[in-house]
Amino acid sequence: MRMKELVSKVLFVDLIKGLSVTFKSMVSHAVTEQYPKERSKIYERFRGEPRMAVDENGKTKCIACNLCAMNCPVGCITVEAERDPETKKRVLTRYVFDMQRCLFCGFCEEICPVNCIQLTTDYEMSQYDRKDFVLELNELEKGMEKIKYKK
Amino acid sequence: MEFLLVVVVKIVIILAFISLGVAYLTYLERKVIGHMQVRLGPMRVGWHGLLQPIADGLKLVIKEDIIPTQSDKLMFILAPVICFLHAFLVYTFIPFDGPKGFWGYGGYISDVNVGLLFIVAIASVGVVGIILGGWASNSKYPLLGSLRSVAQLVSYEVAMGLAIMGPILLAGSLSMVDIVKAQEKMGVWFFVPQIVAFIIYFICGVAETNRAPFDLPEAESELVGGYHTEYSGFRFALYFLAEYANMITVSAIAATVFLGGWLMPFPSILGPYLSFIPGFVWFALKVFFFLFVYLWIRATFPRYRFDQLMAIGWKILLPLAIANLLVTSFIILYLKM
Missing domain, CATH: 1.20.5 (Single alpha-helices involved in coiled-coils or other helix-helix interfaces)
Structure with a gap:
């Protein structure tokens, strides 16, 4: 041996x-994957950047029910609303989504009764400033302003 | 006058070629090791990252030059220059091509009758640069790194020197050109009759140049960067160039002494078809082969422990080299009688 x-x-x-x-x-x-040049396949149910849907008149679909904010495990959503004295309905005044805290669980999307908040398949969300991660309603409707990678 | 001009042109060509070779050796290293780790290596700067070494070099040159306040300034500045100078001086004696090579001007800068001895001597002066750099930094990791480095270089130089004695005995000359000519005359390259010496030389060469798996002097995980921890910018580049130039030197000596330098393999079979290829191409191919094996080894083996390193050097390689030397000399003596 x-x-x-x-x-x-x-x-x-x-x-x-x-x-x-x-x-x-x-x-x-x-x-390995040559990232900015080639990207791996993103599936339909991927949970990425949040968006707020609008109706055919361009108005928000949100009914200010506050369910998303209540359901959010990290509390990154703030909904502010007031009651319209004529129709007796709650009207959205402010909607803030803090992307720094969001963990992309998709609970807000699941609970939304009118399918207003949705998670898209975009995942490139880097910003230079922390305050750019706090999104207001108009930013959520048209999507975050993104920094494009230039070679 | 013409002689001087030829020499100057040769020096310029060889210096430029070696500098470029060193730069692209780093590229080769990153590429080969990348592919061995199933990734691509540099891909962004130029086509397939081909301009990467130039970008790296440029970055090192324009970086801030930092000299630690507690260091010995003169020695700190001098050490990388010593290292660099001796790494490049060796190329004076290396025959890139035969006496008829380089279109009749001779494929080497000078053919000294003690060429190999000179190369080994000059290469060991480079150690001074390493220990001075480590000491002048006045910092613990560089000092430890340089001590390790010097211990390693000194102990492996002995076995290395004894290993190349075998081919010298066979050739009967210390001149690099004569060694290659002896291989041509013998009809077989020296790595066949001197296989033991060849293996010892190669292992010692890896240890001499502080490459993995003998890279203890610059073990990143233990010593930050070894003797050049405190160096940055251009001075670091000098050390870096010296290290890679030493790799090419060791490969070039191995190619010359054991693999027949500028000679063509199987001249009786391939001779009629490949005789148009100049000798320095064969030489470059052989050097490239050794460099590739260097990188291959680095991508494969983990680092030795320091006591293992010393044990291999003194207990295995040195006795083997001495035995090889004795056997070779006895056989030569017997054949002569």
């Missing part, structure tokens, strides 16, 4: 085995 070990050490058997492993992986295809 010891003789066998010695022979394999002298002939670098283990070392050659290791070298062959690395050589094989060198001639195989790379598994």
